[in-house]
Amino acid sequence: xxxxxxxxxxxxxxxxxxxxSAQPPDLCAICADPRQYVPTGGQRWTTxxxxxxxxxxxxxxxEPNLTGIGTEPHFAIGQRALLVRTPNGNILWDCISLLDAAxxxxxxxxxxxxxxxxSHPHFHATMVDWSRAFGDAPIHVHAADRASVARPDPAIRxxxxxxxxxxxxxxxxxxxxxxxxxxxxxxxxxxxxxxxxLTADIASVAADTRYVSFLRSYPNYIPLGRASVERIAATxxxxxxxxxYGGWWHSVIAQDAKTALRRSATRYLAAIDGHxx
Numbered sequence: 261x262x263x264x265x266x267x268x269x270x271x272x273x274x275x276x277x278x279x280x281s282a283q284p285p286d287l288c289a290i291c292a293d294p295r296q297y298v299p300t301g302g303q304r305w306t307t308x309x310x311x312x313x314x315x316x317x318x319x320x321x322x323e324p325n326l327t328g329i330g331t332e333p334h335f336a337i338g339q340r341a342l343l344v345r346t347p348n349g350n351i352l353w354d355c356i357s358l359l360d361a362a363x364x365x366x367x368x369x370x371x372x373x374x375x376x377x378x379s380h381p382h383f384h385a386t387m388v389d390w391s392r393a394f395g396d397a398p399i400h401v402h403a404a405d406r407a408s409v410a411r412p413d414p415a416i417r418x419x420x421x422x423x424x425x426x427x428x429x430x431x432x433x434x435x436x437x438x439x440x441x442x443x444x445x446x447x448x449x450x451x452x453x454x455x456x457x458l459t460a461d462i463a464s465v466a467a468d469t470r471y472v473s474f475l476r477s478y479p480n481y482i483p484l485g486r487a488s489v490e491r492i493a494a495t496x497x498x499x500x501x502x503x504x505y506g507g508w509w510h511s512v513i514a515q516d517a518k519t520a521l522r523r524s525a526t527r528y529l530a531a532i533d534g535h536x537x
Contacts, residue, residue: 268411270311270386272304273297275336275357277386278410289410290381295438295477308389311335312360319366322505322512324451327370330509331358339383339507342458343367344447348427349374352397353445353458354507355385364393373397375426379460380439381408383507391415400426402434402441422495433499435492437474437484438462446499454502463492463521465504465511471524472504472513486529493525 266280271288274296278285284305291298315335320328322342330340335357342353350371355378367373373394376387378401388411391397396415403418424432429448436442442462450456459465463472474489476482496518504517513520530536 267307267309268386268389269305270307270357271336272306273299273336274382275339275386276381276384276410277357277388279412290384290408293408294480294482296382297479308357308359308386311358315358317356317358317360317363320509323503326447326451326456326505328509329356329363329367331356337382339460340509341383342505343370343373344430344445344458345371346427346430346447348429351427351430351445352376352390354379354383354460355387355390357385359386359389359393367394375400377426377432377443377445379444379458379462379507380442381405381410383460384408384410387411388413388415400424400432402432402443404434404436405439405441408439433495435462435495437488437492438476444496446501448500450501450503452502455500457496457499457501457504457517457521459504460507463496463504463506463524465506465513466524469513470520471527472506472521473524474528483532486532489525489528493522496521 266282268277268280269284270277274290276290315331317331325345327343328340341356344351350373352373376397376399387399391399399416403420422434431446432443434443444462445458447456466473474484476484501517504513
């Protein structure tokens with residue numbers, strides 16, 4: 261009788277998957293970084309099968325050809341992925357940990373996945389499993405974040421420089437900030453020709469959705485410095501976009517998003533200099 265395959269362990273705090281092993285690692289390298297944290301109760305791990313026993317994925321159309329995919333009940337940091345559907349193929353923007361049979365069926369019915377693009381290491385999740393489930397779809401990760409990949413795989417394509425157009429009209433933009441390789445996705449046409457920006461929490465949509473904000477660490481409240489925020493604003497200035505979608509269901513700026521980003525950068529820089537309205 262053949263031995264059971266070793267599981268690829270998933271960190272219960274950040275949701276990132278490691279290489280397969282008989283026993284889970286002592287520590288999650290992503291959580292040990294100052295931008296994340298190891299819970300006071302210690303490091304905890306799960307597996308895909310265990311996660312699927314108590315969780316399921318739900319889907320929501322944010323707009324035509326842009327579908328959110330998220331897990332309930334809440335798991336790890338609770339982000340949702342986005343499926344960008346284009347005439348040249350679908351892109352999975354960022355990743356979530358759970359990939360079950362129902363999710364594979366639904367995504368396949370929506371046209372599958374031609375490529376996966378990741379904003380930064382906190383959203384690596386189970387990107388290798390997603391790639392393998394959809395024909396070894398290439399995973400685009402900025403080379404500056406290579407050292408943070410917890411589960412290396414031949415499907416991962418490390419790109420460098422400031423931009424990479426992965427499909428016609430879909431461009432990855434390296435802004436830095438949250439991570440050196442931090443990336444946003446610009447969808448030139450969107451569904452109305454006015455442009456869409458997918459930002460995860462590189463530019464994180466605030467509770468007041470007229471604004472975004474910028475942090476090096478969200479759970480640990482570490483701000484970004486002036487140079488990093490100025491770089492983000494300057495890098496995105498040449499691009500047109502009407503809407504911003506952040507990393508969570510509620511994180512949406514539905515109109516005039518480019519003005520919102522400009523306004524947010526100005527407010528943030530004034531605040532770190534001690535100037536408030």
